[in-house]
Amino acid sequence: MSGAVAARPGGRLRRAAHWVRWYVRELSGEAAYDRYVAHARSCDPDAEVLTRRAFERRRTDAREADPREGFRCC
Template structure:
């Protein structure tokens, strides 16, 4: 039972911090672009931020 709690807490923290989003992105990138290099975590964060800033409906003002 202790192992189950640890796994659940780890999953929750990875989802909360966005670490799992990068992992999902890498899997999707490898599947759709097998010959292209996978962006680093820093490059992914920069792309994600740029994408969010360019979406006009994501801001309140």
């Protein structure tokens, strides 16, 4: 029993680190590219997938073209 109790804090710490990593990736938008690649490959495995740089450029252009976002100076 003492071995199982000793292993639990490491598991909790690992789960917490996993959750924090997930949260930061979602908050920063880094996970959007991974979702795009998964979706593109599931719809058409032979389709050309954008590079991360091209994906981010297209995403930024779309965001800046949206009138609901307002004016961005920087």
